Amino acid sequence: MIQDILQRAAASPRLRYARPHDADERLPYFRIQEERGGPAVRLDGAERVMLGSSNYLGLNGDPRVTQAAEEALRTYGTAMNGSRVMNGTTPLHLRLEEEVADWMGEAAALLYPSGYDANVGCISALLSPGDAVVCDAGDHASILDGVRLSGARFLPFQHNRMDRFRAMLDRAIAHGGGVLVVVDGIYSMEGDVARLPELVQLCTERRVPLLVDEAHAVGVLGPQGTGSCAALGIDGDVDLRMGTFSKALAACGGFITGPTDAIDFLRVQSRAFLFTAATAPASVAAALASLEIVRSQEGAQRAQQLLSNAGYLRRGLAELGFEAREPLRLDSGQELPTPIIAVPVGDDELTATMWRSLYDKGVYVNAALHPAVPQGRAQLRLAVMATHTRDHLDHALDAFGKLRVEFPATAAPEGE
Incomplete structure (x- = not known):
């Protein structure tokens, strides 16, 4: 075989x-x-x-980021050797979740070992085979994989084409079941920005939740580097935001921010969070140190x-x-x-x-x-x-x- x-x-x-x-x-x-x-x-x-x-x-390699990682390494060792649910949570993990939520202006945040895990874990937990997802054709692979894992109906629209988005959104709503829209803030291949104000307007009119992947935008765009949504002034109108520490914040891991109930649900339902080892404390500490710099x-x-x-x-x-x-x-x-x-x-x-x-x-x-x-x-x-x-x-x-x-x-x- x-x-x-x-x-x-x-x-x-x-x-x-x-x-x-x-x-x-x-x-x-x-x-x-x-x-x-x-x-x-x-x-x-x-x-x-x-x-x-x-x-x-x-x-x-910034000395402040490196020093924070070294101190965590001496305190906690090289790994947690367990999931967050079991023995994998330290004060550093909780502090980073609190800092990220405060930074993004959200009620709560949940850390994942990678940005890929964050998208896959969030989308696959929130959706089921009776639902539909509307995605930009330029969305990151982790978004597409999360949709596949959920079993939900996948409805892509031509990159940044609002007429095609509107048609797919209407089709998803007519399909019945739950509907979620997922787009990148900055598209990782093209390097362009999603047409977020128009997306928000249509999602709000049709009462459909919106998840924005800010992986390439956090630390880069918006007041205090909170991303493309903030840069465009619509961060308060987006339901869920995803980001990573592995890019501008020079660490490892990903996060989802949003309402407390949604984050608590992911904490007990998201398989990519439940069934994987916790992020190494040294990386969590590095992210905290980088975040302090980003917010300054x-x-x-x-x-x-x-x-x-x-x-x-x-x-x-x-x-x-x-x-x-x-x-x-x-x-x-x-x-x-x-x-x-x-x-x-x-x-x-x-x-x-x-x-x-x-x-x-x-x-x-x-x-x-x-x-x-x-x-x-x-x-x-x-x-x-x-x-x-x-x-x-x-x-x-x-x-x-x-x-x-x-x-x-x-x-x-x-x-x-």
Whole structure:
């Protein structure tokens, strides 16, 4: 029997992604990072500008965060060796839940070992096979997996298309049963922001709850870094919000915030919370220390520098002839940039070849290939940090300038 399984595995085109050094040096996966992450890092024996990390505020390795983790390590050891329900809760876990709820302006919060677990655990607990979920087609995989695990009817709508959302929402309501809408605040591949005010208005009119995944927005957008909902002024109108510590907050874990009754229900019903070991105390302490920085004036300054860096890099790419999505422009005329910049390429093989060319020039970016993105929509994905200097960004732009000469057909269409 195992041979049949292995034969099917061997036929999978994904298998080549697992063996980059043996199969194809162009493949951008499983590269070896040899030191602490920062704006530049040693990868495969050479220093490269890091434009693929979600260390948005540059807090990974910050002495205050490291010290907090070290103190927790000495106090509690390396692991809790049990679930939160049993022996896995410490004062640190409770304090972080209280701090997150206060930070997000919510009644309660629940910690999960990862952001993936938070989405899967929340969605699969709240829904059943008689329900329906309306999701943006660009939603993170953890959202889609949570829907599948719930058994609820899955109704995706074309990315950020409000006409398609309205149609799917009406279909879900007509289906009967419960309905939940789930979207990303910042979409992890495209780097754009959900049209949250319109989503909130329609959900409120139809009395349908809304869950927003703020994984890439917490620490980055909004007052005190509470995310895209706050940046757009609708955080008080969203029922549930999810976030992670593994990006801007330089730790591990995820969380769900919302009304006390909803969080208490997840505490006893969410299998991804109940049946897994508690987050290591060192990581919880690191998240607490990072959160303190994020909520301070320093955190606001870091977020401002981050978005300034993103704007500088986006403009530079556009000047070189690459297509780079413009940030959302609010009714006030203000732009709402994000730290993620997507450079569309299209073909998987071409994207991998371009990735390798940048890598050889000392620049690491993410290559998003199918199935991470739809077939024919492969892209180079750049993630900026507050701690990138102009020299880092100029080095990257110089590499992209040379790439533009090597692959002239990848320029943005005329007029864009």
